[in-house]
Amino acid sequence: EAQVTQNPRYLITVTGKKLTVTCSQNMNHEYMSWYRQDPGLGLRQIYYSMNVEVTDKGDVPEGYKVSRKEKRNFPLILESPSPNQTSLYFCASSAGANYGYTFGSGTRLTVV
Amino acid sequence: GESVGLHLPTLSVQEGDNSIINCAYSNSASDYFIWYKQESGKGPQFIIDIRSNMDKRQGQRVTVLLNKTVKHLSLQIAATQPGDSAVYFCAENKIGYSTLTFGKGTMLLVSP
Numbered sequence: 001e002a003q004v005t006q007n008p009r010y011l012i013t014v015t016g017k018k019l020t021v022t023c024s025q026n027m028n029h030e031y032m033s034w035y036r037q038d039p040g041l042g043l044r045q046i047y048y049s050m051n052v053e054v055t056d057k058g059d060v061p062e063g064y065k066v067s068r069k070e071k072r073n074f075p076l077i078l079e080s081p082s083p084n085q086t087s088l089y090f091c092a093s094s095a096g097a098n099y100g101y102t103f104g105s106g107t108r109l110t111v112v
Numbered sequence: 113g114e115s116v117g118l119h120l121p122t123l124s125v126q127e128g129d130n131s132i133i134n135c136a137y138s139n140s141a142s143d144y145f146i147w148y149k150q151e152s153g154k155g156p157q158f159i160i161d162i163r164s165n166m167d168k169r170q171g172q173r174v175t176v177l178l179n180k181t182v183k184h185l186s187l188q189i190a191a192t193q194p195g196d197s198a199v200y201f202c203a204e205n206k207i208g209y210s211t212l213t214f215g216k217g218t219m220l221l222v223s224p
Contacts, residue, residue, distance in 0.1 A: 103155030
């Protein structure tokens, strides 16, 4: 089944403790992206990648890092999480700019 | 947890009615548009897309209309069913770029 898989689905952590949210897609898509979703603010892009070893900042990149060492994986790294990063995170992939994104099921992160 | 549906405009319809969800997009250079459906606890799901060289596109029970003059997009759902209850997002992109910008969303509630 074609899908984007994120882990974990739920995560509660403490301020300052580094964490990684993994994302993997099995569709051989070139493009991958991370979004966060907050009530009243909608979906906002954090980072995106158009190919292996190519990453760019989205609208809200502060406090996040990503890497794209291989085509299928696009992990999101929070080096020092803060409470304002409590949110619902989605990874997504696309065959290219002329195609829509396929989204994962989401990761709900709470930073206390 | 807190719902992503909070603070959203809401459209309430009866089962069997036709629904129209509207979206105003911001970038006059955008040339690719997508409608997504997001059910509670799930990631956004692609419904239908349209490119700027078209005014209308039809899918199964759904039709998207694009008015570039006033930067307006609409999603029409025929014979709305309870399973259509969800939050609907429009998204815009400029072909050649990987940044998909989402609208704030509209919650559709379908009563049996």
